[in-house]
Amino acid sequence: MRAAATSAVLLSLLLAGVAHGQSDADARVDIYVDGDMTVVAPAASLHLETDAPVDVDITWQANVLSGATPLLTADVISSATRVDDVRHAIDLGLSGQPDPLTTMTGNARVSVEKDYAVIAGTFAVQREVAQRMAVLSASYTALFEHAWTSHHDGTKQSAMTHRADVGSSFILSRSTRLAVTVSGLLHACGDVIGCHANPYRYVLVISPDDVLAVRELHPDRRARVAAKVKVSQAFGRHVALHAGYRFYADSWAITGHTAELDVGLAGLDERLLLRLGGRMTRQTAASFYEAKYDAEPGLVPGLRTGDRELSGLWSWRVGGRVEGAWLGVGPFLRVAMSIRVHHTWYLYPDFPWAPRRNAWVGGFGIDAEY
């Protein structure tokens, strides 16, 4: 973990040293901590603008996961004890403007973990209309995932995901902005039935004379739709209010409603920005979710999951973010810093093993233009 964080900083400094023109180096470390898990995510990126019609961006990212009390982890109880992992990602992207109002981008990503690999490609187009008072956008993503168990042989699963998004944002007035987004997603198993399921997650099946622990099994396909509306209203030059609502529904009978509200305050000649806000989410459970299944002897439910994330959920999040930017600091054209802290309460009323969960999320970042 320490080596990964150090690498992020060194890479950032090294790359910043060779950049010129309107180049930009960025390094950050995000930290997620809750009762069971710690995630440290160092990242660094460099944007190089050259005289040629080609710009170069280089990014590096690592997620270092660790579980609580690793010294007390058993080696031979496999599913609940795998709490360490390292993810590495490679990105390749292209973008261009066929005309001043249209932007087209394409990205490819390869990510590798101990027991999971993903290859993803995205194509997106965005066009400004109505005298640049509105933006229309559309994107398509294809994602191939391959998962395997690292402790046992025989479990190798693949899945293909197609995602389409369309969105629009409108500048309604000098102080009001409206954004509307609609997303659709189809996730289908590739070569193994039930690939949505986690190979390490088991459910309890209880009959009058037996208790079985069997692997969870999900439907092969999952179709999801989501719609989001967000309104931003400025009050003078120093205060802005943002309000949003998101509706979610999928073919597993999960529906979700999310409402969020935050306020932004600018000070010190707009060099300092403070954002404070909160978010509330309500989600219903998947139709086949049970904390434990009561079954006739010898009968195991065809679809089954005890996944907390597929159970009913209430969550509340509050937090804030501070950003500061300074021009002409030493050799840099601009230096920006940001700190963010959120706290989230989760309530899982249908998950008796751990019905409550709290999490702190913090991040610190530095961005320097050179």
Add this chain to the structure above:
Amino acid sequence: MRTLILLVLLSLPQGAWAAPRAWSAEVMATRIDVQFAGGTGTEADAQAVFQIFRDVDAVASEWKDGSPLAALNARAGQPAEPVPAELFSLLQRSVELARITAGAFDPTWAALWGLWDFRAASPAPPSPEDRAARVARIDWTKLALDAGGKTAGIQEGVVVGLGGIAKGWALDRSVALLAARGVTDYVLSAGGQVYAVGQTAAGRPWNVGIRDPRGARWDDYFAIVSVSGASVSTSGDYERWFEHDGVRYHHILDPRTGLPGRLFRSVTVISPDATEADALSTALMLLPLEDGMRIAKEQEVDAVWVDAEGVVHRTPGLGSRYVERHPPAQGPSTD
């Protein structure tokens, strides 16, 4: 048109694409897992382990028609006859363990087969008369062994079952085989009984979790024992049980009474001898704590008890190798 190129080149972590070095198979109606941690150990080694379990099952299963043990049971009341060398060794070992435990472990316990029906729609304890009739047929001294001729015979009405030590026996044979093949770091698991050798990939002894007998999930464990070169065997009252008139009846039956043990929720035995650990974990479920402590000391093994009220007891020899994550969960008492 301005073109932007995003490119990141990274070195992948060593071993990120390495195939898992673990294998499993279903033998003896349970799951056998083989996991190698060091540079030694191949799929051929794992398959050799599975073959040992199949071989032991073929010899010592009382359920397989035509097995040497089934033939011995079929000849009850007849003169002793030669039996295969491996079966004779198993029978010898079972008698030795019966003597050590004063009959709390008894290879003739199989006379209780069918007396308790834990899978019935409305399970109920058997009548005292039925129970007494079965218990009268249990007596390990009625198993006659002659080391000279490798013969075995049992008296009329006696039934031998070796399920209480067969997995441990197969583990011991597997460990011997892997040592001969030069495999140094691995863990074997046979239906919950573990044998750990050498070190993990992290360079430390193996951490073996002890299941919480009243844990909410099947993989909850309340303590960890750090072992290398030893077997960890746990018996508990939570695998198969029913409640009748408010009383919990589980499947670990005392061969001296025909009733489930009432003293403990689980017992874990740690020993370099997996056969011994297998038998003692069952026997110590049925003996008072002081007797179990004495046997553990005499046999130079370690043990962890969770008593009927959820209180943990352990032998002092475990020392710092035993780490308790949390007290065992509370739940229905054994009584």
